[in-house]
Amino acid sequence: MKPQSSAKANVNKPVASSTPNRTAPSSRDAKSANAEQAPRRRKVQLTAREAALNVLTGVEENAAYSNLLLNRTLQQAELSPADAGLATELVYGTIARQATLDYFLNQFIKSEVKRLNPWVRSLARMSLYQIRYLDRIPAHAAVNEAVEIAKKRGHQGIASMINGVLRSILREGDNLSIPEDLPTAERIALQHSHPQWLVERWMTQYGEETAEAVCVANNQPPKVSIRVNTLRADRDELMRELEQEGHIVTASPLSASGIIVESGGNMANDHLYRDGRFSIQDESSMLVAEALSAEPGMSVLDCCAAPGGKTAHIAEKMGNKGRIVANDLHEHKQRLIVEQAERLGLTCIESSVGDAMALNQQFEPASFDRVLLDAPCSGFGVIRRKPDLRWAKTPDDAAAIARLQRQMLSSVAELVKPGGLLVYSTCTIEREENQRAVAEFLRDHAEFIAEPFEVPALEQQPQVGGAGVQILPNQFGSDGFYIARLRRRG
Known part of the structure; x- marks a missing residue:
């Protein structure tokens, strides 16, 4: 499969969705047990749009994590599955398309979107998102609902402004478009709603066509x-x-x-x-355990293991025979690893809490056959799952995290037995964190060599992974992931 081609031909055509196709956050406790014991407690009745607006406003005002706030809001609102799906689509879609929405709204709002009260700004964006991207929702319904919310939450003046802006946009129809003669990076950033600095970075690393294909893929719902x-x-x-x-x-x-x-x-x-x-688990992430090639009876260290998906996969491939130390910095995340192991019937996993940088002090040198460092990263490979991530990062973030990654690699490398394997992985597509991090490690650690591993599906893909494998979001519709396998000389 070749990377998707440039979307220039459809630059002014919005991507329609026949139905909200994002999945609402999972919740095993959709209804609190306390709710049944306290029937007198009044619950706030919210529509799907009101629930979505509360989440979007919380993200704007408090820099809240959209997925956590959405999950909590849906539990409290107790919406029907259909309405929960609509609220989820509105939250993630509005955040993902924010730059494009603001570009159009600014043509009809004199003071510009950024000067509006956060909830008014969120309401305008969310309403335009429905009009432009959700073809199963009639435009008049989106406008009317927005006006009613504005009256309920604000006053008639705000309602009139929202009504006037949205109806003006409706009158423009297909004339409302991104100019095709903009500089390439600016056009891609506006059309596909990404920070321009990030588009420019990807164009430098991967070329214009691939950079645009990645941006297109980032706006598709995850499989x-x-x-x-x-x-x-x-x-x-x-x-x-x-x-x-x-x-x-x-x-x-x-x-x-x-x-x-x-x-x-x-x-x-x-x-x-x-x-x-x-x-x-995402498909790309599944390749990490494949690269590690752990065998029954081996000793394995997973340095940054929570929530435990890769750890469990490793244990399954080892036939649940051997020893796997699943370490994570955060003690509260250990429960996630334990729950995974219990559900899957895995007994060879033991949990550990600590800083990955200090593991070389906790364990004897050269004490593991396999070491996995699934390192903290910028996360630019999982933007489709975390749409607000694109707006939260800065150009300096990748460089800062890359320095930490290099230190972690050097530290945990001491724990690999001669002849053993060290696998380094990230869920980003940044070369600074991937290819360059591994290249510098190999330069400074002559006792390690890069060892290729086979991924048949990637044989027809242009490889830009350097010493490892780089999967881009546009290639398979999976997460962007980097995996490098490093063998310690015997």
């Missing part, structure tokens, strides 16, 4: 992918079981353990998930 627990089933068997339940599934082209679920809702609610038959 639902799961990983079969090979200790309890094989992929074909699990696919048959899922199809019998009514799911539409296909085999992952990237991972031999992966399955794409094209319909079926929240897979964490499936009884097969609860029974430990599969885990929910």
